[in-house]
Amino acid sequence: MSAPAEAAVLEASAAAPTALAVNNIEVVYDHVVLVLKGVSLEVPERSIVALLGANGAGKTTTLKAISNLLHAERGEVTKGSITFYGEEVHRLSPNELVRRGCVQVMEGRHCFAHLTVEENLLTGAFTRKDGRAAIQADLEMVYGYFPRLRERRKSLAGYTSGGEQQMCAIGRALMARPRLILLDEPSMGLAPQLVEEIFEIVDRLNRQENVTFLIAEQNTNLALRHARYGYILENGRVVLDGPAEALRDNEDVKEFYLGLSGSGRKSFREIKSYKRRKRWL
Amino acid sequence: MAELGPVLEVLLGGLMSGVLYALVALGFVLIFKASGVFNFAQGAMVLFAALSLVRLSEWLPFPLAFLLTIVIMIAVAWAVERLVLRPLVGQHGLILFMATIGVTFFLDGFGQTIWGSNVYQLDLGIPASPWFLLENVFPGGILVSPIDVFAAAIAGSLVLALSIFFHSTKIGRALRAVADDHQAAQSVGIPLNQIWLIVWSTAGIVALVAGMAWGSKLGVQFSLSLVALKALPVLILGGLTSIPGAIVGGLVVGAGEKLAELYIGPLIGGGIEYWFAYVLALAVLLVRPQGLFGEKIIERV
Ligand SMILES: Nc1ncnc2c1ncn2[C@@H]1O[C@H](COP(=O)(O)OP(=O)(O)OP(=O)(O)O)[C@@H](O)[C@H]1O
Numbered sequence: 080m081s082a083p084a085e086a087a088v089l090e091a092s093a094a095a096p097t098a099l100a101v102n103n104i105e106v107v108y109d110h111v112v113l114v115l116k117g118v119s120l121e122v123p124e125r126s127i128v129a130l131l132g133a134n135g136a137g138k139t140t141t142l143k144a145i146s147n148l149l150h151a152e153r154g155e156v157t158k159g160s161i162t163f164y165g166e167e168v169h170r171l172s173p174n175e176l177v178r179r180g181c182v183q184v185m186e187g188r189h190c191f192a193h194l195t196v197e198e199n200l201l202t203g204a205f206t207r208k209d210g211r212a213a214i215q216a217d218l219e220m221v222y223g224y225f226p227r228l229r230e231r232r233k234s235l236a237g238y239t240s241g242g243e244q245q246m247c248a249i250g251r252a253l254m255a256r257p258r259l260i261l262l263d264e265p266s267m268g269l270a271p272q273l274v275e276e277i278f279e280i281v282d283r284l285n286r287q288e289n290v291t292f293l294i295a296e297q298n299t300n301l302a303l304r305h306a307r308y309g310y311i312l313e314n315g316r317v318v319l320d321g322p323a324e325a326l327r328d329n330e331d332v333k334e335f336y337l338g339l340s341g342s343g344r345k346s347f348r349e350i351k352s353y354k355r356r357k358r359w360l
Numbered sequence: 361m362a363e364l365g366p367v368l369e370v371l372l373g374g375l376m377s378g379v380l381y382a383l384v385a386l387g388f389v390l391i392f393k394a395s396g397v398f399n400f401a402q403g404a405m406v407l408f409a410a411l412s413l414v415r416l417s418e419w420l421p422f423p424l425a426f427l428l429t430i431v432i433m434i435a436v437a438w439a440v441e442r443l444v445l446r447p448l449v450g451q452h453g454l455i456l457f458m459a460t461i462g463v464t465f466f467l468d469g470f471g472q473t474i475w476g477s478n479v480y481q482l483d484l485g486i487p488a489s490p491w492f493l494l495e496n497v498f499p500g501g502i503l504v505s506p507i508d509v510f511a512a513a514i515a516g517s518l519v520l521a522l523s524i525f526f527h528s529t530k531i532g533r534a535l536r537a538v539a540d541d542h543q544a545a546q547s548v549g550i551p552l553n554q555i556w557l558i559v560w561s562t563a564g565i566v567a568l569v570a571g572m573a574w575g576s577k578l579g580v581q582f583s584l585s586l587v588a589l590k591a592l593p594v595l596i597l598g599g600l601t602s603i604p605g606a607i608v609g610g611l612v613v614g615a616g617e618k619l620a621e622l623y624i625g626p627l628i629g630g631g632i633e634y635w636f637a638y639v640l641a642l643a644v645l646l647v648r649p650q651g652l653f654g655e656k657i658i659e660r661v
């Protein structure tokens with residue numbers, strides 16, 4: 080990380096409290112498969128942070144470790160700690176996390192196919208205790224951001240389009256009145272202009288509703304245009320992190336993730352040893 | 361047609377016993393929908409509930425015994441959730457199914473150990489002598505058993521109550537959400553353990569009602585546990601995930617087997633009643649694997 084970039088980050092983190100801190104976690108699947116090998120990251124309140132990396136890098140695993148959804152996949156955090164607004168959340172159940180304001184939008188949307196769009200949104204408010212009127216007001220808020228959901232509110236979610244399902248999944252998370260949304264691969268399988276539309280809504284939610292976002296994305300270019308800070312995961316390790324602009328300008332990122340050079344995707348580790356060798360020659 | 365009276369009587373009797381099959385199938389459907397578990401123990405729950413009720417009512421006033429039995433069934437649900445479902449979360453459906461077979465044998469054995477294994481009479485205070493309906497239309501009228509009518513009425517109101525519960529309450533919506541996608545339900549903060557407890561308790565109460573209806577007809581005894589086997593073809597017919605399907609499936613099986621006995625039975629020497637339902641189910645399975653009313657399988661990415 081360059082010195083000015085580091086200064087900028089320090090400044091930013093001094094201004095906003097840390098919403099989420101992941102400290103050196105390891106995740107093991109089926110008691111044997113070590114998938115995360117010491118991942119650390121920090122998400123300041125009200126920011127948008129991107130978690131980048133290729134297929135199988137460990138993005139989804141990281142998000143599920145945070146929201147405690149690994150149990151059903153026979154995965155387990157075996158080392159490290161996770162704090163949400165300073166509180167250790169590693170042992171909390173998913174519903175207690177939602178109650179505290181940390182909600183995940185899963186990869187592949189996962190809307191409830193046999194519930195209508197509106198019923199889907201209402202399930203998002205399951206943990207709330209602030210009454211019908213407040214929930215109704217938030218339903219209107221969600222329809223305000225996603226007018227298309229209002230048109231489809233009576234349709235079964237299973238019969239709506241992929242874009243509508245993504246909106247429905249984000250809207251459902253919003254219904255919990257979250258402080259932090261963990262958004263897993265929102266661009267998956269959607270047309271570019273629709274993806275752009277969704278990211279713009281994420282921007283607006285961030286500014287107007289003060290929702291903090293941690294977004295896992297394979298689409299590095301897109302994510303770095305909307306995020307303020309980024310982490311690049313490879314093989315279960317953070318190999319690079321920095322403010323979004325710095326990452327966009329980074330030669331290696333350009334080469335391997337933004338596709339700005341002709342040599343195709345390789346891994347970071349390869350390029351580094353390659354460069355190192357070159358230096359010695 | 362002079363024959364119409366007896367045929368109607370057979371049909372009506374079939375429909376009434378179909379209601380009883382439906383009650384057992386309903387318990388299966390509830391649990392399968394919400395936890396994806398094919399609960400083989402539903403029949404054992406029927407027996408256990410009926411045994412508890414009949415023995416408790418020997419030394420308690422009936423309403424008190426009834427309430428206490430509900431509490432017992434909730435305790436059973438709690439134990440199953442804690443000791444079986446929770447440790448096995450995320451395991452393959454077949455493993456969970458095997459676990460429920462374990463629960464079946466435990467409940468059958470344990471129930472008879474603490475409550476005894478004789479045949480107990482369950483008297484719900486319903487007149488045993490049959491009613492004769494439409495005596496001025498058919499010679500001799502149509503014979504109907506009051507217990508059957510009572511069971512049908514209870515089953516009807518139970519189904520109505522359940523469908524209201526599923527479609528217009530917050531918990532009901534959460535139950536349907538869990539039925540659709542466990543992990544997504546967890547991700548929005550629906551606690552699976554709580555939902556499972558509610559579902560198994562509900563299935564326990566349905567089992568109690570089924571046990572009362574069957575028990576007052578046949579006496580409370582071990583064979584009640586076997587009515588679960590009659591619920592299987594009903595499930596295949598109605599679909600594992602449909603509450604109306606369980607009801608209609610039950611009626612079709614009940615009426616079908618009695619009519620088959622009446623019309624086809626004499627041709628092949630009788631006894632068709634015992635296997636007719638299974639053949640019917642097999643035929644349905646070949647044509648419509650999700651059952652007549654099974655939820656449409658929504659496939660789209
Ligand atoms: N339930 C599981 N059991 C065993 N291994 C798993 C399981 N889920 C994921 N993995 C492995 O963990 C690694 C990381 O997977 P993960 O889904 O976190 O990657 P990802 O970065 O989200 O990838 P993608 O971009 O494809 O979604 C992969 O090698 C994957 O094979």
Ligand SMILES: [Mg+2]
Binds near residue numbers: 264
């Ligand atoms: Mg992923």
